[in-house]
Amino acid sequence: AQKITxxxxxxxxxxxxxxxxxxxxxxxxPSYGLFWYKQPSSGEMIFLIYQGxxxxxxxxxxxxxxxxxxARKSANLVISASQLGxxxxxxxxxxxxxxxxxxxxTFGTGTRLTIIP
Amino acid sequence: GAGVSQSPRYKVAKRGQDVALxxxxxxxxxxxxxxxxxxxQGPEFLTxxxxxxxxxxxxxxxxxFFAERPEGSVSTLKIQRTQQEDSAVYLCASSYPQGDxxxxxxxxxxxxxx
Numbered sequence: 001a002q003k004i005t006x007x008x009x010x011x012x013x014x015x016x017x018x019x020x021x022x023x024x025x026x027x028x029x030p031s032y033g034l035f036w037y038k039q040p041s042s043g044e045m046i047f048l049i050y051q052g053x054x055x056x057x058x059x060x061x062x063x064x065x066x067x068x069x070x071a072r073k074s075a076n077l078v079i080s081a082s083q084l085g086x087x088x089x090x091x092x093x094x095x096x097x098x099x100x101x102x103x104x105x106t107f108g109t110g111t112r113l114t115i116i117p
Numbered sequence: 118g119a120g121v122s123q124s125p126r127y128k129v130a131k132r133g134q135d136v137a138l139x140x141x142x143x144x145x146x147x148x149x150x151x152x153x154x155x156x157x158q159g160p161e162f163l164t165x166x167x168x169x170x171x172x173x174x175x176x177x178x179x180x181x182f183f184a185e186r187p188e189g190s191v192s193t194l195k196i197q198r199t200q201q202e203d204s205a206v207y208l209c210a211s212s213y214p215q216g217d218x219x220x221x222x223x224x225x226x227x228x229x230x231x
Binding site (some may be wrong): 046091 | 148150152157158159160161162165167172173176206208210219220221222223224225227
């Protein structure tokens, strides 16, 4: 069975500092994808960054980077130079292929990030 | 272009009522997903459509839940005889094509069952 674990229920970070959100995963499938989504209070899930299991380099998207350590089965999100608008829930998710041949996302329980001015 | 839209955004139902939640995916997206997000939790998969075919409904919690996508675009999630434990945010997502692409999520429908 696939599982995503996010061990930080909440984090407080000073504005302009960098922050790392932890994510570990468990799967026996050699091919998988890892995603990070941001969910502000409005409720919509906003895609941030993607890492494929065979990607050689860590993914980066602007201020977001993914610290992918395959042997440790971790996929931590790093946000550089945090901004007040970064305050939100952050979910790590893994794409798995079900027995029915389709993909679906398995999510962790999330980390609530609060940026302090 | 327009993203995934869902309606209504909020729904209050009395226990035992039937509800219908609508999802308009991004035009041309083949794959459509429904997720249920309980308060303080991450979303959990309910069901998946490829065009009009419902290929995976393994996440539907009971036979009171039913989803359809008759013309391969708009989808409706129906919950019959709602129970308090059905209270959650219901998220719809679409993607094209199936594979490496991200899933684009709608704003969700918050269902409260009294």
